[in-house]
Amino acid sequence: MNTPPDTRPLMRRLFERRSLDTLAPVPKFATYAILLAWTFVVLFPLYWVLVTSLKIQIQVDAGPYYIPFVDFTPHLDAWNFMLFQNNTLWPYMNSIIVALTSTILALLFGSMAAYALVRIRFQVKLAAIIAFIVLVIGVIVAVVEFAVPWQVAILAAIVLFFLALTSIGRRFKAALGNNDIEFWMISNRIMPPIVAVLPIYVMFQHLKLLDTQIALISTYTAVNLPIVVWLTRDFFAGIPLDLEESAEIDGASKFRVFFTIALPLVRSGLAATFMLVLILAWNEYLLALFLSNANAQTMPVLVSAQNTTRGPQWWYMSVLIVIMIVPVIVIAAFLQKHIARGLLIGAVKG
Amino acid sequence: MPYLSVNHSAFCNTGRYMAVNVSIPNETDRRERVAQWVDRHSGRIMVLPAVLILLAFAIFPLIASAYLSLSRFALAAGSFKLTFIGFYNYTRLFLGVQQYHFLGTFKPFGPLEWTLLAGVMLLLAAWLSRYALTGFTPLGFAGRLITAGLIGAVWFVVLATAVAGGIPGTLLNTLLYVFVGVFVQFVLGLALALLCAQPIRSRSWFRVIFFIPVMVTPVGVAYIFRMLADMQKGPFAPLSHFLGVSQWSWATEAWSARLMVLIGDTWQWTPFMFIVLLAAVENQPRDQLEAAHLDGAGPFQIFKDITWPTIAPVAATVVLIRLIEAFKIIDMPNVLTAGGPGLATESLTLHSFISWRTQDLGGSAAVGYLLLFVSTITCVSFFNFVVRYTRRYQ
Numbered sequence: 001m002n003t004p005p006d007t008r009p010l011m012r013r014l015f016e017r018r019s020l021d022t023l024a025p026v027p028k029f030a031t032y033a034i035l036l037a038w039t040f041v042v043l044f045p046l047y048w049v050l051v052t053s054l055k056i057q058i059q060v061d062a063g064p065y066y067i068p069f070v071d072f073t074p075h076l077d078a079w080n081f082m083l084f085q086n087n088t089l090w091p092y093m094n095s096i097i098v099a100l101t102s103t104i105l106a107l108l109f110g111s112m113a114a115y116a117l118v119r120i121r122f123q124v125k126l127a128a129i130i131a132f133i134v135l136v137i138g139v140i141v142a143v144v145e146f147a148v149p150w151q152v153a154i155l156a157a158i159v160l161f162f163l164a165l166t167s168i169g170r171r172f173k174a175a176l177g178n179n180d181i182e183f184w185m186i187s188n189r190i191m192p193p194i195v196a197v198l199p200i201y202v203m204f205q206h207l208k209l210l211d212t213q214i215a216l217i218s219t220y221t222a223v224n225l226p227i228v229v230w231l232t233r234d235f236f237a238g239i240p241l242d243l244e245e246s247a248e249i250d251g252a253s254k255f256r257v258f259f260t261i262a263l264p265l266v267r268s269g270l271a272a273t274f275m276l277v278l279i280l281a282w283n284e285y286l287l288a289l290f291l292s293n294a295n296a297q298t299m300p301v302l303v304s305a306q307n308t309t310r311g312p313q314w315w316y317m318s319v320l321i322v323i324m325i326v327p328v329i330v331i332a333a334f335l336q337k338h339i340a341r342g343l344l345i346g347a348v349k350g
Numbered sequence: 351m352p353y354l355s356v357n358h359s360a361f362c363n364t365g366r367y368m369a370v371n372v373s374i375p376n377e378t379d380r381r382e383r384v385a386q387w388v389d390r391h392s393g394r395i396m397v398l399p400a401v402l403i404l405l406a407f408a409i410f411p412l413i414a415s416a417y418l419s420l421s422r423f424a425l426a427a428g429s430f431k432l433t434f435i436g437f438y439n440y441t442r443l444f445l446g447v448q449q450y451h452f453l454g455t456f457k458p459f460g461p462l463e464w465t466l467l468a469g470v471m472l473l474l475a476a477w478l479s480r481y482a483l484t485g486f487t488p489l490g491f492a493g494r495l496i497t498a499g500l501i502g503a504v505w506f507v508v509l510a511t512a513v514a515g516g517i518p519g520t521l522l523n524t525l526l527y528v529f530v531g532v533f534v535q536f537v538l539g540l541a542l543a544l545l546c547a548q549p550i551r552s553r554s555w556f557r558v559i560f561f562i563p564v565m566v567t568p569v570g571v572a573y574i575f576r577m578l579a580d581m582q583k584g585p586f587a588p589l590s591h592f593l594g595v596s597q598w599s600w601a602t603e604a605w606s607a608r609l610m611v612l613i614g615d616t617w618q619w620t621p622f623m624f625i626v627l628l629a630a631v632e633n634q635p636r637d638q639l640e641a642a643h644l645d646g647a648g649p650f651q652i653f654k655d656i657t658w659p660t661i662a663p664v665a666a667t668v669v670l671i672r673l674i675e676a677f678k679i680i681d682m683p684n685v686l687t688a689g690g691p692g693l694a695t696e697s698l699t700l701h702s703f704i705s706w707r708t709q710d711l712g713g714s715a716a717v718g719y720l721l722l723f724v725s726t727i728t729c730v731s732f733f734n735f736v737v738r739y740t741r742r743y744q
Contacts, residue, residue: 020643021549031545035556038542042559045574045617046566048585052577064587113400120393136413144417144432185400188408190729192678194702195718198711199414200407222407225400253385254392283567285681286699304569304685314577321570328565336558 046325053078053318060314078315082323086316088302092323094292095299098213099281102220106277107270109221110228111236113185115258117178117229118236119244124181126174131164150206182233189226197290204291211293219287224277231276235269236262271338275331282328299324415715423711439716451693451701452717454511454519463509470505474498497731500724519693520701520717521724523683526608527697528676528728531615536669538616539623544653546624547631557628564621568614572685575614604694607687611695614682623668630664631657662740670732677725698724 006013017024023031051067052060054074059065065072082088116122135157142148176184200219204210239262247257263270285300292298303320306312332339388395419439421432443452459467481494504525511518518526542560546553563571579600581590590596600606634657642652680699683689689696689704696704698721705714 017643020639023548023550027548028550031548031550035542035545035550039556039559041617042563042621044585045571045578046562048578049570049574060583063583064585066585109399109403112396116393116396120396122393122397133409133413136410137417140414140417145434181397185404188404190674190722190726191408191412192699192718192721192725194678194680194699195415195715195722196408196411198418198706198715198718199411202414203410218403219407222403225403229400253389254396255388258396279565283569285567285569286678286703289703300567300569300681303567303573304681306573312573312576317573318577321566321573324567324570325562325565329562332561332565333558 049318049321052314053322055315057313057315078319082316082319088320088323091297091299091302094213094216094296095282095324096327098216098220098296098298099278101213102217102224102281103274103278105217105221106224106228106281107274110225111232111263111266111270111273112258113225114182114229114232115236115262116254117182118233120254122178122181123175125165126176128165129176131161135161135164182229186226186230189223189230193223193286197287201290210291211295213296215291216288216296216298219291220281220284223284223287224280227277227280228273231273232266232269235266239265268338271335275335275339278331279328282324415718418711419715419719421712423709425709435712439712440720442713443716443720448713450517450519452519452521452720453507454522455515455517456510457513457516459509460513463513467506467509471502474502493731493734496727497735500727500731517693520696520698521720523608523694523696524677524679524698524721524724527611527615527679527683528673531612531619532669532672532676534612534616535620535623535672536665538620540627540665542620542624543627543631544657546628557625560624561621563618564625566618568618568681569685571614571618572682575610575617576686579610601687602691604691607691607695610686611679611682614686615676615679619672619676623672626668627661627665630661634660659743663737666732666737666740670729670737673732674725674729677721677728 006018008016013024014026015024017027051065054068054076055065055072056075056077059072059075068074139150139153139157142153143150201210204212204215209215243261243265244257247261248254252260283300284298285304288298288301289304292301299320303317303324306317306320418432420434420436422435422438424431424433442448449456478491478494478498482491504521507522508518510516511522546556546560566574578584578586581587581596581599587596590598600610638656639652642656647655678699679697680703683695683697684700684703687695689700698717702714702717702721705711705717
């Protein structure tokens with residue numbers, strides 16, 4: 001390295017950088033200090049959970065002990081109890097099945113819709129939408145107020161809807177385009193789940209699906225769908241058209257182009273989206289609280305239920321929290337490279 | 351595309367089948383027609399699942415919930431009975447016996463409050479009239495009127511509950527979590543992103559570590575912070591002994607309990623802001639930075655004139671995402687404090703959940719709907735007035 005000697009006065013040498021690739025000593029020290037401080041803020045709570053999971057009751061109650069083997073003897077009692085004696089593995093399996101299945105479904109349906117909305121022009125008649133909403137209101141009123149069986153009501157509504165489509169469809173020209181459909185899909189995410197969960201609860205109760213994995217999977221798919229559409233839309237819009245066009249000239253159908261060309265091209269973005277949706281589904285609390293009981297209980301509900309009888313038993317709770325964090329971190333570590341790149345694509349698009 | 355002709359899927363169409371299956375023309379015809387039909391309607395078929403799912407799990411519940419919020423729910427002989435009662439559930443929350451719960455306990459205004467109220471009202475009126483005089487469109491004016499109405503109403507409630515003796519309700523708690531929480535997370539996330547983008551060693555390590563809190567379940571975060579903040583058994587117990595506050599508990603006082611919720615939420619969501627903003631900061635044009643540096647621009651000037659304009663659209667979008675999600679907060683207050691002390695930390699979602707548990711389904715749906723209105727107006731306003739504004743150069 002043949003850089004010329006620094007001839008600036010001492011104060012400037014300490015505070016001002018010479019080039020964009022270096023930092024002056026004082027800002028460099030400050031940067032490291034702040035970043036290390038935040039590292040402590042991030043890691044200490046996690047360290048404390050890990051350590052607490054190795055304690056037994058007396059070691060928690062007698063006051064803070066910080067380092068295993070140094071100021072207390074670690075025990076695996078809490079782990080042993082939680083994994084082999086308590087009924088933990090069942091909710092754990094539930095969580096894995098529900099989170100993975102719903103994430104994959106949301107990713108599949110969401111990216112398919114996003115791709116179609118980016119590449120194909122749609123026109124939806126405003127009149128059809130109004131007719132649909134009126135009919136839904138009609139069905140609800142008929143079922144609730146006049147005790148019409150719900151199967152009959154829905155069948156009648158579908159017939160009426162298609163009759164309406166054929167008759168009024170031609171007269172009213174106002175229509176919604178791709179942007180409106182996209183906006184509608186994404187705006188569903190604004191809806192707080194507490195608004196939707198009561199009717200969904202009643203719906204699953206009628207279908208005898210309450211407290212099953214199917215109920216949770218379908219609901220989670222629905223609440224995460226808007227995010228998938230939102231993110232993947234930008235990824236698809238960013239890939240060049242030529243590849244897809246040449247495939248279509250070769251006679252490939254839209255589905256084939258989507259699965260064999262478009263999806264592989266956006267795999268980094270998909271990985272980032274997958275991770276985000278998986279985290280949301282894995283940690284979801286409110287919907288699981290309503291829709292599951294003993295049979296389909298997921299981990300967040302199990303964790304929060306630890307509070308009830310004898311006050312929180314920190315050592316057991318810590319085991320649960322640790323086994324909830326580990327798989328997500330492992331998956332994130334595997335996908336790390338893709339996530340960074342995928343985020344970049346999304347972030348640039350804004 | 352050689353592989354296209356090798357893998358035949360159910361959706362493959364045209365040419366190929368004809369060439370292979372000449373011996374069974376009927377079969378081919380039928381499959382051909384199905385394939386063509388599928389191809390012609392491929393767009394609709396691709397959008398259909400998403401639309402059906404959203405109709406079943408968003409639109410239908412939304413309408414049903416609206417109906418529920420207008421009725422009284424009662425259990426009756428193995429089933430339930432809904433009685434239509436109009437807007438009673440809403441008037442109860444705004445003016446009736448539930449006002450203390452939703453809006454808060456009001457106290458009469460003093461001169462200071464009147465002045466503050468008048469000041470904000472004048473500002474809103476000035477903003478509206480300026481819009482009306484410069485570029486008036488009915489839709490734009492209506493949107494601004496709604497935004498201004500919400501701001502004015504919330505400001506009135508803030509003042510009425512801030513007078514000595516007033517207690518804020520669940521609406522203000524939620525807005526506190528949303529605005530203060532998201533603001534703090536944004537500032538911290540931006541600061542960390544700027545620091546992490548500096549030319550230092552091991553920054554990929556910092557990046558990986560800083561991302562972890564997002565992955566921890568919110569319920570778990572709440573318990574972790576309860577553990578940490580335990581004045582007698584937590585890791586900071588020696589400190590609280592030293593300060594002589596070991597008999598005191600943060601959970602017994604309104605503002606310390608709210609602060610706890612905010613700390614937990616911030617710990618969890620700052621990394622999300624950080625990771626997206628970092629991607630944006632690292633993506634800023636290198637040549638402009640070089641030029642500014644050569645011209646002797648200081649770090650603050652570079653941030654103001656180069657970094658901020660490039661990252662502003664991303665920053666606005668990520669804040670919007672967090673705003674949308676922050677309105678739904680329930681896990682943190684429910685686990686940390688169960689909404690207490692009193693109503694001090696209860697969010698709107700928790701309020702609605704508690705109403706549901708006491709079988710007041712109509713009231714629960716009404717609270718949910720009000721949350722929907724407030725969050726929709728806020729998010730749409732933010733999108734129109736902030737996100738659009740930052741994107742004006744794109």
